[in-house]
Amino acid sequence: MTLRPLKSYLVTPGPTPVPDDVRSAMAAPAIHHRTPEFSEVLGRVRERLRAVFETGQEVLTLAASGTGAMEAAVSNCFSPGDAVVCVNGGKFGERWVEIARAYGLDVVELVVEWGRAVDPGEVERALRARPEVRGVLMQASETSTTVLHPVEPIARLTRDRDTLLVVDGITAVGVTELPMDRWGIDVLISGSQKAFMLPPGLAFIALSERAWRAAATARCPRYYFDLRRERESAAKGSTAYTPAISLVMGLDRALERMLAEGLPALFARQEVLARATRAAVEALGLERLAREAPSPAVTGFFAPPAVPGGALQRYLRDALGVEVAGGQGRLKGKLLRLAHLGFIGPFDVVTGVAAVEMGLARFGADVALGRGVGAAQRVLADALPPAPA
Amino acid sequence: MTLRPLKSYLVTPGPTPVPDDVRSAMAAPAIHHRTPEFSEVLGRVRERLRAVFETGQEVLTLAASGTGAMEAAVSNCFSPGDAVVCVNGGKFGERWVEIARAYGLDVVELVVEWGRAVDPGEVERALRARPEVRGVLMQASETSTTVLHPVEPIARLTRDRDTLLVVDGITAVGVTELPMDRWGIDVLISGSQKAFMLPPGLAFIALSERAWRAAATARCPRYYFDLRRERESAAKGSTAYTPAISLVMGLDRALERMLAEGLPALFARQEVLARATRAAVEALGLERLAREAPSPAVTGFFAPPAVPGGALQRYLRDALGVEVAGGQGRLKGKLLRLAHLGFIGPFDVVTGVAAVEMGLARFGADVALGRGVGAAQRVLADALPPAPA
Numbered sequence: 143m144t145l146r147p148l149k150s151y152l153v154t155p156g157p158t159p160v161p162d163d164v165r166s167a168m169a170a171p172a173i174h175h176r177t178p179e180f181s182e183v184l185g186r187v188r189e190r191l192r193a194v195f196e197t198g199q200e201v202l203t204l205a206a207s208g209t210g211a212m213e214a215a216v217s218n219c220f221s222p223g224d225a226v227v228c229v230n231g232g233k234f235g236e237r238w239v240e241i242a243r244a245y246g247l248d249v250v251e252l253v254v255e256w257g258r259a260v261d262p263g264e265v266e267r268a269l270r271a272r273p274e275v276r277g278v279l280m281q282a283s284e285t286s287t288t289v290l291h292p293v294e295p296i297a298r299l300t301r302d303r304d305t306l307l308v309v310d311g312i313t314a315v316g317v318t319e320l321p322m323d324r325w326g327i328d329v330l331i332s333g334s335q336k337a338f339m340l341p342p343g344l345a346f347i348a349l350s351e352r353a354w355r356a357a358a359t360a361r362c363p364r365y366y367f368d369l370r371r372e373r374e375s376a377a378k379g380s381t382a383y384t385p386a387i388s389l390v391m392g393l394d395r396a397l398e399r400m401l402a403e404g405l406p407a408l409f410a411r412q413e414v415l416a417r418a419t420r421a422a423v424e425a426l427g428l429e430r431l432a433r434e435a436p437s438p439a440v441t442g443f444f445a446p447p448a449v450p451g452g453a454l455q456r457y458l459r460d461a462l463g464v465e466v467a468g469g470q471g472r473l474k475g476k477l478l479r480l481a482h483l484g485f486i487g488p489f490d491v492v493t494g495v496a497a498v499e500m501g502l503a504r505f506g507a508d509v510a511l512g513r514g515v516g517a518a519q520r521v522l523a524d525a526l527p528p529a530p531a
Numbered sequence: 532m533t534l535r536p537l538k539s540y541l542v543t544p545g546p547t548p549v550p551d552d553v554r555s556a557m558a559a560p561a562i563h564h565r566t567p568e569f570s571e572v573l574g575r576v577r578e579r580l581r582a583v584f585e586t587g588q589e590v591l592t593l594a595a596s597g598t599g600a601m602e603a604a605v606s607n608c609f610s611p612g613d614a615v616v617c618v619n620g621g622k623f624g625e626r627w628v629e630i631a632r633a634y635g636l637d638v639v640e641l642v643v644e645w646g647r648a649v650d651p652g653e654v655e656r657a658l659r660a661r662p663e664v665r666g667v668l669m670q671a672s673e674t675s676t677t678v679l680h681p682v683e684p685i686a687r688l689t690r691d692r693d694t695l696l697v698v699d700g701i702t703a704v705g706v707t708e709l710p711m712d713r714w715g716i717d718v719l720i721s722g723s724q725k726a727f728m729l730p731p732g733l734a735f736i737a738l739s740e741r742a743w744r745a746a747a748t749a750r751c752p753r754y755y756f757d758l759r760r761e762r763e764s765a766a767k768g769s770t771a772y773t774p775a776i777s778l779v780m781g782l783d784r785a786l787e788r789m790l791a792e793g794l795p796a797l798f799a800r801q802e803v804l805a806r807a808t809r810a811a812v813e814a815l816g817l818e819r820l821a822r823e824a825p826s827p828a829v830t831g832f833f834a835p836p837a838v839p840g841g842a843l844q845r846y847l848r849d850a851l852g853v854e855v856a857g858g859q860g861r862l863k864g865k866l867l868r869l870a871h872l873g874f875i876g877p878f879d880v881v882t883g884v885a886a887v888e889m890g891l892a893r894f895g896a897d898v899a900l901g902r903g904v905g906a907a908q909r910v911l912a913d914a915l916p917p918a919p920a
Contacts, residue, residue: 143799145914146792148876403535410532453919461916462877487537488851492885493878496904500912511908515885516901523889523900525534527850530842 147463536852
């Protein structure tokens with residue numbers, strides 16, 4: 143007999159699984175968006191997003207993927223010819239470079255080796271060398287290389303300069319500490335299909351006071367992503383254009399879940415899941431990427447030399463129903479990534495690791511089945527409540 | 532930090548998890564049951580149930596739990612004073628005794644040690660000693676002791692006698708081979724919350740030709756469970772009383788899944804999952820119940836002497852979100868049971884075993900985390916398709 147997948151598991155850094163109550167909220171009867179009912183939902187969502195972003199600013203919800211909010215950050219805060227530093231240490235760092243160039247910005251590219259975090263000293267040198275730099279554009283968690291970049295030390299550099307810090311927190315907001323106001327982040331971005339436990343389709347963006355001042359004079363063309371218009375609409379309990387209604391209904395419920403757990407507990411849980419996954423990878427003797435600054439959202443590792451990573455990834459999906467992420471860009475076919483953010487829980491970590499072990503075994507790798515799982519279990523078990531006396 | 536359950540897992544022998552498409556089918560808009568639409572669904576369900584029961588007879592669907600169908604079997608096939616042999620090797624064997632006595636039958640109780648399968652030789656001796664015995668009532672899979680009883684050899688004894696073989700296949704139909712017509716089973720029963728991947732609420736029952744003849748003259752009182760009336764209604768594409776409409780809608784979809792996989796593949800999958808679970812329990816050095824005749828639906832084992840089974844079971848539920856079954860009747864607080872039927876798949880087995888390991892560790896037991904999981908993985912991996920060349 144041949145086992146076929148009975149269920150599907152998403153262990154990818156977006157989309158992530160969607161909880162049942164969020165799915166139910168999205169499946170509620172359609173309501174119109176220009177109604178008191180929807181305004182009430184939107185009001186609650188705005189309030190809760192502020193809590194998750196840890197900001198007193200408006201957090202705008204756009205019907206777009208995260209890339210849309212990245213573009214909005216560039217087009218609203220800068221003008222053609224403005225110099226910006228782009229931290230480019232992966233596929234999403236590259237995206238900052240591409241967007242900035244598309245709008246005619248003068249890009250100072252700070253290339254970081256894939257798998258390493260940016261050195262804040264490098265950013266400081268770049269800012270000193272080019273005092274006219276108007277912005278630093280970076281990822282908090284660079285999903286493609288599974289690296290966590292040091293946002294706080296860089297914020298200390300930008301907040302005393304006339305330089306905006308624009309942070310793509312798409313796989314970081316709601317995963318790890320990223321307090322916008324406290325750290326002095328000027329633009330913070332996230333997306334629905336990550337810690338927010340929703341399908342893709344919503345992007346979130348918040349601007350600091352000085353970012354809003356920049357938006358008032360920025361000369362990049364924009365219309366759909368004109369955040370001034372969105373802010374005006376938000377103040378009236380509405381949106382500038384048709385919102386993605388069902389996703390916003392689900393967001394309302396998802397934010398309720400996140401805040402009921404509380405950010406400190408949520409961050410601590412993410413850290414445990416990340417440590418469990420890393421322990422599993424280490425126990426299996428697999429080479430980890432991003433050893434020095436691993437993202438709490440996703441863990442990257444290389445398939446053993448004899449096993450083709452892309453074929454292994456497809457095998458896990460087709461034979462086991464377990465969708466793990468492969469490498470992106472230059473890491474395609476080499477890297478595997480196990481995500482542990484959003485609605486991915488302890489037993490999804492166990493499932494992901496168990497699947498990788500079984501896949502490796504079927505590809506002829508020398509793997510002790512259960513060794514990685516056991517290492518993950520030890521981390522998880524240590525975080526469980528004590529047994530009753 | 533303390534990990535709290537993020538998701539819930541049902542690894543119990545009923546209720547079992549319900550697939551998404553079945554849930555969607557049950558959530559379809561309500562339709563009335565006296566309509567061509569519902570008759571069409573019912574017609575399809577009847578046809579498909581015949582395929583799963585492997586019978587040419589009508590398989591009746593009752594709005595009841597499995598116990599209702601057990602009662603229907605007794606009240607429709609026998610008369611007060613009739614002698615019947617009840618194979619009593621667990622809680623559900625006891626139930627046959629109780630129902631038969633409630634209807635005034637003369638019960639020959641064939642007590643079997645809990646954890647052992649009935650010896651067909653014992654049944655033969657009982658039938659020889661009391662040639663007037665009108666029926667043998669037994670379980671195929673005795674869920675409380677995780678034993679698989681030998682139905683076929685017993686059917687060989689009853690089919691040449693004027694004795695009906697009444698089989699509770701509640702956790703066996705759709706799990707393991709139980710071909711009603713081929714083996715000569717006279718009454719076969721199942722329930723929705725087992726292999727049928729539905730919530731509880733439906734019971735299924737099919738009668739052989741000679742069981743129907745017995746039903747024509749049986750003098751036990753019955754009304755709601757009068758199967759003659761149900762059969763007449765079924766022939767007209769209807770039901771005698773109001774059917775559990777949404778469950779029947781879900782059943783239609785669930786049966787489609789079962790038959791699309793095919794019974795041989797389904798049974799083979801169940802066997803792999805059962806072997807994986809047993810291998811895990813053995814690897815952990817835990818004492819299994821039903822070693823000689825284990826059920827393919829559920830595996831029973833004892834908590835180590837120092838660990839209270841009931842408290843461990845509650846801990847797995849409360850601290851890990853994993854619902855495993857405990858012992859029933861005299862095994863309460865001692866036995867643990869991991870189910871592997873219905874919509875419980877390979878990674879639910881992994882999850883169940885991993886949870887038991889972590890729970891045992893928290894209760895101070897000497898357990899090598901990952902050892903049981905690894906043993907299960909070896910069985911599962913062997914059943915996977917080969918890796919691409």
